Amino acid sequence: MTKLFLSQAQLEEWALEDKADLREGRLVVAAEGGSAWPLTPAVHVVQLVSGEDTHQLVSRVKTEEQLGRLGAEQMADSILVGDSAYEVVPGYVAEVGAPAPERKPNSETDLLAAFILNKM
Secondary structure, three states, X not given: OEEEEEEHHHHHHHHHOOOXXXXXXXXXXXXXXXXXXXXXXXXXXXXXXXXXXXXXXXXXXXXXXXXXXXXXXXXXXXXXXXOEEEEEEEEEXXXXXXXXXXXXXXXXXXXXXXXXXXXX
């Protein structure tokens, strides 16, 4: 299973261009005939704003569930963990299955991965 972080801004851009959309917790890619992959709300931790990075969160992607276990509070584009404040990019983690050896290289998963990587 491959996990890819997609920012909220990127998803909004794709939605405006009718390339992809977020529906019922899934990424629906128009070019793939409406194929859908599960999404989980997450953030990419960009930088430490104040305090110490005791949880080593900078440059990491964390889901809402993982943040909850840390006792983090999210407010727009920042999170607070104890006395530490971080700047984050809100988005989602897309779970894309790894291609099986017998699958052809032009599978939906391969095409989605290439599409996402070309846009990032």
